[in-house]
Amino acid sequence: MPNNVNINNIRKNGVSYYQLYFKCPVCLERGNQVSPSFWTHATDDGDIYIGENARYYCDRCETTEHIMKWKYRCPVHSNPNDDEYIEVTDKTNIAEAVSVSGQLVTITGIPWLQELLKNL
Known part of the structure; x- marks a missing residue:
């Protein structure tokens, strides 16, 4: 993970969430x-967090x-004129996205990532 990236975390209802950066x-x-990149909620521009509960x-x-x-909307695959949101069809692509950002493991720890992958 680049040195200038700061990942925030919160705890909600017993679940540890980390700012979504993948x-x-x-x-x-x-x-x-x-x-x-960091992700925001299209509805209200709130920061999106990812929990070990796979939510x-x-x-x-x-x-x-x-x-x-x-559903995901990003500058590469989405057309800004039609507000295109696309679902991921294969769980392995989510796992790959999370593992590509496996740099989170230095912050979250391996047990957190294992629990996330199990809950997919």
């Missing part, structure tokens, strides 16, 4: 090489949703 899983599924959490509206039910 490569777009839809782009990975399509073979597009993109850089990791995303928005810190602004407190929406929580399982990773596999989430």
Whole structure:
């Protein structure tokens, strides 16, 4: 992880969430090489966090949703004119996106990542 990236974390209902910083899983599924980035909730621009329960959490509206039910919109695969959101069709692409950002492990620890992958 680049030295200038600071990952925030929160604890909600006994779950540890870390600010979502990873490569777009839809782009990975399509073979597009993109850089990791922080993600915000399209509805309200709240920061998105990822928990070991395999759920995303928005810190602004407190929406929580399982990773596999989430839809993604990014500058590479989405058309800004039609507000395109795309689901990931294969769990391995989510796992790859998370593991590509496995630098989080230095912050979260291996048990956190193992629990996340188990809950996918």
